[in-house]
Structure formats: C-alpha cells, structure tokens
Amino acid sequence: MKLTRKDFLRILTGTAVAAGAGTLVHAVGSDGTETSNRTATGKQRWAMVIDLQKCRRETGCTKCSAACHRAHNVPQMPDTAREVKWIWNERREHVFPYQESKYTRQTLPETLPILCNHCADPACVRVCPTKATWKREDGVVMMDYHRCIGCRYCMAACPYGSRSFNYLDPRPYVGTVNPDFPTRTAGVVEKCNFCEELLAQGRLPACVEACPQKAMLFGDLNDENSSVRLILGARFAVQRKPELGCGPSIFYLV
C-alpha cells in the first residue's frame, strides 16, 4: 500500500491526540481528593493528638515548648521579628480562624500549642530546591541543615507558619546548650523534627513527656490499635486547614 503524504499526517495527528487524551484521563482520574486522609508510604505514620480539654486546664502553661526548646537548643531571640520556634502557644482565633463564635468560644483554650504538622503531602518538601527537607518513611518531615541554603521557599509554602529562619547566629541566644543535639547556624531554616532523635531511642517526644496534664498523645496512625487511632475513633478531632490537602498529622480533640 502506498502511503500518501496526507494519510501519513492524518495518522500522526490521530496518534498524538490519542496519547494526549490518555494522559488527560489519567490526570483527572488520579485527582488528589483523598490527600487529607492519605497515609504515608511507609509502615508507620507518626502522629500527635492534642486534647484541648486537658490542655486548657493549665492556663498559660508553656512546659511543652520549654522542654522542646531546651532539648533542641532553640534560641530565644529578643526580637520577635527574628524569633525561632518549634512548638509554641498561639491564640485560638489564629489557629482555627472562622470558627470563632461567642457561643462556642469557651470550648477552646485561649491559646493552643501548635507545631509542624508533619503533613502527609507536605508543601515545604515540594518546593525545596535542594531536598534539604523531605518526608521520611515513618511520616516525619525531616530537615537536613547541612543541605539548607536558606532560600526560605519552604517557609513561603508552609500553610501553618511552622518554620523559622535563623537571621542571626543563634548560638548566643541558646542559653545552656544541650550537648546531645547540635545548634543551628545563621542562614538555615529550622522546625520541629517530631523528636526523631528520641523516637530512635524508643522514647516519646519531649513535649509529650513534659505535658503535666498528659494532654498530648503520640503514636502510629497506621496501627489501628495505637493510642492515637483509638482516641481518634472515639472522639471528634479537627486538623488545621485540612481543606488545603496537605494531610496534617496533628489532631486536636475539641
């Protein structure tokens, strides 16, 4: 059979359209509507549940953040524009905006502890140009300070404001240095690491251990008998901004 120029072009266009349509169908079909519930690829997915009813019993308590910041040599910057935080208390209207009604306000404490959400699909990881931040198999969103170039894309991407930048050398502001953990240096971004160094020793995160009300629970979301799964199955819990699809691993029992 002799293939004319016109037929050849016709077949070529047809093939291109078919291939394009296939890709389009695949992209639409795998639309990430389930990201908020997505499980990480690993066996474990570490998560935290914070019981706000217990937390509010201790008004003004900062033991969780104090324990964390002491354990990880987090500097106490005098200038709030340059502060560095891993876990801290934030006003409830900032943590859960649009849920502020004068009739329901009393159910939440004035301030709530917030930290890195160790998202299932973290925005910070997507934007990092050097892979200095990545998601571990066990769900921890890790930082490699050796690789961080201080571009702060991750800070722009994180919808929870969980990351801090070291504008200054933090060493003079650390106080008593914990020799078991490094400090950071000027020009890198830092954030909560879910106490991965303690998890490796089989211990709980420092904030969980420090909480006088035992308001924080820590466990594996992929294990249906873990403490976090049992309580999440029994009580109503909320995540921060779940509509963004990052899949936060920090839950608040209200």
Place this chain on the structure above:
Amino acid sequence: MRDRLLIYTGLLLFVALVTFPLWQGLAARGSTKGPELKLPAGRKNCVAPIPYMREAHMDLLMKWRDAKVRGQMRRFTANDGTTYNVSLTGTCLTQCHGSREQFCDRCHAFAGVPTPTCWGCHTSPPVVADAGGTS
C-alpha cells in the same frame, strides 16, 4: 662563545628558581614537625585505621552525616567489629579526643587547612587541661 659564563649562570638561576617549591618542600619535611596529638587513654583503636583517619577523616564524617541524617543509620561498625554511636560531638570528641580546639584545630592550623563549617552547628566539649588530644 664569550658569554658562556653569563648564559650558564642565568640558566642555573632559572632552574633553581623554578624548582624552588620542590627544595622548600624537601627542606620543610626535615625541619618542621606537626602537632603531637596524645592518643586517648584507655583506647587503642580509632573507628578506622589511623593512617586512613589521618588522610580521610572528613570523608568518613561526611559518610556518617549522610548515613545518620538521611538514612537513619545511627550505629557504625568498625572493621574490628566494635560498634560506635554515629556522633561527632558525642563519640569523637566526648569519648576520645576532647575538645575541638585541642584536637581538630591544631592540625588544621598547622596544615593551613581552613576550619570546616562543622562548628557552626556542632558543639564541642569545653577545653579541659590534660584531656585526650593534648600533647
């Protein structure tokens, strides 16, 4: 050929000048000594053979760094089977070599090798008189 003396003197001077770095290196080898580092008391082996550590300790530290931070491998097994906790401050300095000033900095200063950026974040135990690593 009346300029023979001039030519040969010039040539000799030229060769001497060009090869000066070689002579200087040879002379320095005989006349200078690096800092004497005391071996840690009670320990016979480093995590790797000493000649390797002398030449390639930074390679090992980089491997440790990547293995621990990115691969979560927190134990290092030496060739003799001993396992060590992967930690610059906790293992290298605290257990054996004392402070950074007493061990690392002295050789780096002698060899003219810039201090690496490790110490921007990693802490060093304080300088202790007569600790391991001093001469």
